[in-house]
Amino acid sequence: MKDLTSLNKEIIRDISSELGISEEKVPVIVDKIAELVRQQVNHAIVRRTLMAMGLGGLLATALPVSAKMTITDQYVDLDGEKFYPSPVALYSAAVYIDGSKVKAEDWRGKLIQEGVAGVEDASVIQSAIDNLTPNRTWKEKVVVLKGSFTIGNSIEVPSWTILDLRQSRLYAKDGLNKKIIVNKNAETGGDVEIDIIGGYIHGNKSNQTSGEGIHLKNASYCKIISTEVFQAKAENILLTTCHHIELIDIFSFQAGITGLTMEIGCHHINIVGGIFNNNEYYGIGIEHFGSHCHHININGIISEANTKNGILIDRGKQINVCNSQIIDNQESGIAGDGLIECNIISNVIQGNYYNGINLYLDQASEGFDNNIIGNQILLNKQHGIRIDDINRTIIALNKIKDNSQEQTNVYSGIMLESGADYHIIYANECINTQATPKQAWGINAYWVNDVYIYLNRCYNNVSGQISIGGGSNQIAKLNIGYITENKGTATITAGNTSVTVSHGLVSTPSKVIVTPIGDPGDRFWVANIGASSFDIVVATAPGSDVEFNWEAEV
Numbered sequence: 001m002k003d004l005t006s007l008n009k010e011i012i013r014d015i016s017s018e019l020g021i022s023e024e025k026v027p028v029i030v031d032k033i034a035e036l037v038r039q040q041v042n043h044a045i046v047r048r049t050l051m052a053m054g055l056g057g058l059l060a061t062a063l064p065v066s067a068k069m070t071i072t073d074q075y076v077d078l079d080g081e082k083f084y085p086s087p088v089a090l091y092s093a094a095v096y097i098d099g100s101k102v103k104a105e106d107w108r109g110k111l112i113q114e115g116v117a118g119v120e121d122a123s124v125i126q127s128a129i130d131n132l133t134p135n136r137t138w139k140e141k142v143v144v145l146k147g148s149f150t151i152g153n154s155i156e157v158p159s160w161t162i163l164d165l166r167q168s169r170l171y172a173k174d175g176l177n178k179k180i181i182v183n184k185n186a187e188t189g190g191d192v193e194i195d196i197i198g199g200y201i202h203g204n205k206s207n208q209t210s211g212e213g214i215h216l217k218n219a220s221y222c223k224i225i226s227t228e229v230f231q232a233k234a235e236n237i238l239l240t241t242c243h244h245i246e247l248i249d250i251f252s253f254q255a256g257i258t259g260l261t262m263e264i265g266c267h268h269i270n271i272v273g274g275i276f277n278n279n280e281y282y283g284i285g286i287e288h289f290g291s292h293c294h295h296i297n298i299n300g301i302i303s304e305a306n307t308k309n310g311i312l313i314d315r316g317k318q319i320n321v322c323n324s325q326i327i328d329n330q331e332s333g334i335a336g337d338g339l340i341e342c343n344i345i346s347n348v349i350q351g352n353y354y355n356g357i358n359l360y361l362d363q364a365s366e367g368f369d370n371n372i373i374g375n376q377i378l379l380n381k382q383h384g385i386r387i388d389d390i391n392r393t394i395i396a397l398n399k400i401k402d403n404s405q406e407q408t409n410v411y412s413g414i415m416l417e418s419g420a421d422y423h424i425i426y427a428n429e430c431i432n433t434q435a436t437p438k439q440a441w442g443i444n445a446y447w448v449n450d451v452y453i454y455l456n457r458c459y460n461n462v463s464g465q466i467s468i469g470g471g472s473n474q475i476a477k478l479n480i481g482y483i484t485e486n487k488g489t490a491t492i493t494a495g496n497t498s499v500t501v502s503h504g505l506v507s508t509p510s511k512v513i514v515t516p517i518g519d520p521g522d523r524f525w526v527a528n529i530g531a532s533s534f535d536i537v538v539a540t541a542p543g544s545d546v547e548f549n550w551e552a553e554v
Helices: 001-020 023-037 045-060 121-130
Strands: 069-071 077-078 081-083 093-098 103-104 109-118 140-144 147-151 156-157 161-164 168-172 179-183 194-197 200-202 212-217 218-223 227-228 237-240 243-253 261-264 267-277 284-286 296-300 302-304 311-314 318-322 325-328 336-338 342-344 346-349 357-360 370-371 376-378 386-387 391-396 398-402 414-416 423-426 429-431 442-444 451-454 457-459 464-467 474-477 486-491 498-502 509-516 524-527 533-538 546-553
Touching: 045 194, 093 121, 103 121, 103 423, 109 121, 121 147, 121 156, 121 261, 156 161, 156 386, 212 218, 237 243, 243 261, 261 267, 386 391, 429 442, 457 464, 457 546, 486 498, 533 546
Parallel strands: 093 140, 140 161, 147 168, 156 179, 161 194, 168 200, 179 212, 194 218, 200 227, 212 237, 218 243, 227 243, 237 261, 243 267, 261 284, 267 296, 267 302, 284 311, 296 318, 302 325, 311 336, 318 342, 325 346, 336 357, 342 370, 346 376, 357 386, 370 391, 376 398, 386 414, 391 423, 398 429, 414 442, 423 451, 429 457, 442 464, 451 474
Antiparallel strands: 069 077, 077 081, 093 103, 103 109, 486 546, 498 533, 509 546, 524 533
């Protein structure tokens, strides 16, 4: 009896935790069930057996115990308060193909709904989702098991749901013309805590007039993980006014519009890994449509061979694009209209038909404080980096080479258009490595104001290495291939009164300093300062050679 008491206490705690019922109420339920059957079996054994069966045993009995307690397949009603179970299985419901039937069962194996496979697949999947605990604040899982399912209506997923598609393939029915998966309360307050895991979702776009693969609207704290979405008529994945969303290892190909679109104020979105290829518009689009998106991280993706830009950012703020490959897109690799406080860091941006990176003002009224750091930008058809009307950009530590593939000596490694002011261009490498160089200038900042160009290496560009001079407050210092400071020694030989010094600077120096090492006599000075040389002159020819140190600076 002592052992029985101890065992009961342990089981009471388990049932209390499982049902959310206070421990003192658990024996009441068990005793009332035991009361109904104790005439046939010893009372103590019945009580211990029922408790040992746990919640599954309690619910399986489905006995009307008293006026104050009701036990159903979904919950226990004790004195008017409903308590819902946590499933013993790894899922709450499963959907599978059984011959010509598609079936949904709960975690106990009880049939929820069945239908004709290939015809009623979506309604059966929906029945499994709808069978989950209503108004829950914990996650329950629906598993769609191995097979191909034809989707004839949108699947609506409510809050606190895991939709596990890892073994399944979903195909949009001809003429569906709707979203394949959508959050249930998209138009009525939104949803939270939805996870979509795995799956192959095919939008069948050639037989549709509209429809996305997955659309989350007014949703938050959701995840889409390792899901493949193909050929939606519109976007493969669309996020509208969502926040705190994670997309991990997404494959998004051949959308009728964009592989992944975030729009109308989406924020705190984290995209890690994934491939976005061959979409009709953009690989990834961050759209404004009335409210700017912000705090979005794109890390470690591939965006390749899309019909427009690899990534488009329309009036975004605090957007980060890092560690990604943006390759062979038919417009620019990364295009941004009116970006504010965005970072483009450590990407490979190669072979795009327009510019590698193109930041500009079009619909936006302003753009500023962006960083372009540590990227490899090469073999793009036009400029490596183009900045137009965007202010206060730091462009640093990028390797920019062999751009202007469309036409020789037209496009530059870094191009700052008129109106793009207040920039720091630091420690970039802007070079041509091909047998026939194509890139016009390493850095072209001719018309801009307030630009500091420092410690860059520019080499073998067709027109020249760095172009400045048309704007104000332009400073270029210590750049390899563009000499703005130089120094050396020069000697006036015995019997002569001057020496011509070739200073090697890119233009006429604004400052020349000479210091005699020997005795130059009573007077010496600098004359004839020009684009390539200057003269050091003494008043009286010396009787022996006189050496001078010189420094010159543009």
